[in-house]
Amino acid sequence: MILIAFTSGTLAPAWDLSELPDAALHNSKIETAIDFFLNSRSTFAIIDKGRSAEERSCIWVEKGHFYGMGYITSDVAITEPSQIKDFVTPYVSNQYIMQLIDSYAKKYPRKVFFNRNGWIE
Known part of the structure; x- marks a missing residue:
């Protein structure tokens, strides 16, 4: 009162x-x-074609925020999601970039390889 x-x-x-x-x-x-x-915020990676056949591009989103992006050589086997951080360059996240990433992930769900529940094949 x-x-x-x-x-x-x-x-x-x-x-x-x-x-x-x-x-x-x-x-x-x-x-x-x-x-x-x-x-409750998503953690996932988007893996796509790289600049050459020997690499793959990667975008890492952690707890709903864009963490960074980079390239992973094709001969590297990722067994733990946390290993992806070793291959990406951190960047500042913002709402616009997250909107672009979310739209891309919804349009190409087969390129989304990790969420908090485990790897997606």
């Missing part, structure tokens, strides 16, 4: 702090919400 108090000739809100939740409980709920939000 907010009460209005007249202080020093001006109106100022006076907060009834008895109605606030316990700080530890509130912080726990906020941390749970943040964890859910961060973990």
Whole structure:
């Protein structure tokens, strides 16, 4: 409940702090919400043709943000998704680039090779 108090000739809100939740409980709920939000975002790679037959292009998206892009030589076997980071150059993510990546991934789903549930063949 907010009460209005007249202080020093001006109106100022006076907060009834008895109605606030316990700080530890509130912080726990906020941390749970943040964890859910961060973990529900997609992590995946888009693998496509490279500049030559000996390489493949790669775009890495981590937790819903563009991480980077680069090239992987065809003789490299990726066994863990985290290995992809070794082959990409990090770039700054923004909403426009993510819109382009999401559109491409929806248009060419066979080029999307990883999501948080595992490799997609």
